[in-house]
Amino acid sequence: MGFTPTVDADKCVGCEECVDVCPVEVFEMKNGKSVVVNGEECLGCESCVEVCETDAVAVEED
Template sequence: MSVTIDYNKCNGPECAECVNACPMEVFEIQGDKVVVVREEDCTFCLVCEDVCPTGAVKVKED
C-alpha cells in the first residue's frame, strides 16, 4: 500500500482535512507541509481521498 501527496495540489496546513479525518493518524503537519508519517498504519479506508478538496491525496494498493 502506498499513500502519496501531490504537493502541487496540496494546500498544506491551511487545509489539513486529511490529517483531521484519518482515523489511523497516518498524516502529520510538519512545518508548512502535510506529510505521511505512518503509512504502515493505513487501513485503505480512503477517507483521506474523500475529504481532500484538491485531490492531492492518493492511496494505492500494491
C-alpha cells in the first residue's frame, strides 16, 4: 500500500506552498512549477492537498 502524489501543471501557480509543507520533500520547484520528485516517500498526510489553493495537487492511495 502506498500513496501517489501528482501535480497538475496547468493548475499550478508556483506558490511553493506544497514544497514547504511536505515533511518528506516530495516536491521541488522546476521552471516555476511544483513537480513530484520523491513520490515514493509520500506518507499520505494530504497537507499538500490542503495547502494548494488551486487544487493542483492530488494524492491517490494505491
